[in-house]
Amino acid sequence: MAVSTPRVDEAMCPYRLVLEHLTSRWGVLVLIHLLDRSYRFSELRRAIGQVSEKMLTQTLQTLERDGLVHRDAKPVIPPRVDYTLTDLGREAAEQVRGLATWTHERMGEVEKARLAYDEARERQSRAS
Amino acid sequence: MAVSTPRVDEAMCPYRLVLEHLTSRWGVLVLIHLLDRSYRFSELRRAIGQVSEKMLTQTLQTLERDGLVHRDAKPVIPPRVDYTLTDLGREAAEQVRGLATWTHERMGEVEKARLAYDEARERQSRAS
C-alpha cells in the first residue's frame, strides 16, 4: 500500500498533474502503443521493452483512473486482461503521438545542434 | 560538476531522450512560456513558479543543447540573459502546447472519470 503520496500528486494544479501522467516516461509509450490496437499486459510489457512490471502496472492504473485507458479483465484461468484506449484516451494519445512523431522527424536537427553546442564548449575549455 | 551521468541520459535511444527533454516537468512549462515571447532567467523563474534555480538552469541548458532554445547573454553589469525559442524549438513547443491545451480542455472529463473510478473502488472495499 502507498504510505506516502508521491510529490507529483500533491500541491499541484490538477491540470499539470494530468499532463505529467500523459508525458511520463512510460505513459507516453503506453498511449502510443495502444493507439494501434488493444494489448494484453505482458504483451505490452514486451512491446515497450525496458519497463518493469511494477512501473507498467502503476502507469496503467493511473491512466485508467484518468479515464484514458479501459481495463478489461476476463474472468478466465489463466487470467487475461486487455487494455484499450477510451475515446478520451484516443484524443490524448493522438496529441502525444504528434509530439513523438515530430521528435522522430527532427532528430537529425537536434543532433546537429548538439554537436555544435559541444564543440563550442570544447573550444571554451581549451581557451582557458 | 556532474560526477554521474543521469540514468535518463544513457542507454536509451536518442529519440526517446529528446522526448523526455520536451516532456520533462519543467521543459513543458519553459517551452510553453517561450512560445509567447522571450524571457529573462528570473522572469521565467517567477512566471513558472515552483521551479528552483537549479532545475531551471538545468532545463534551459538541456533545451539549448538540443537546439530548441537560444541563449543570449548580454555582456553588461548586472548580467542580463534572454532566452528565446529557435525555429526548431518553436515547432516543438507548438506540439507541446497542443498537448497542454487538450489536457486543459478535457480536465472536466478526466475528473469525472476519476470520481467514477474511486467510487467503484470504494464499493469494492465495502463489499469485502
Add this chain to the structure above:
DNA sequence: CGGTATCCAAAAGGATACTG
C-alpha cells in the same frame, strides 16, 4: 497470467552558500 507488497539502490530535485 496479472498482478500486489516490501525492500533497497539510484536519481531527481530543493536549500544554501558562493562567484563573476
Add this chain to the structure above:
DNA sequence: CAGTATCCTTTTGGATACCG
C-alpha cells in the same frame, strides 16, 4: 543578475517474493 558547487532529502523505480 545569473548562474555554479555542495550537501542532503524526497521520489522513482528495479528486484524479489508472494497471491488469486
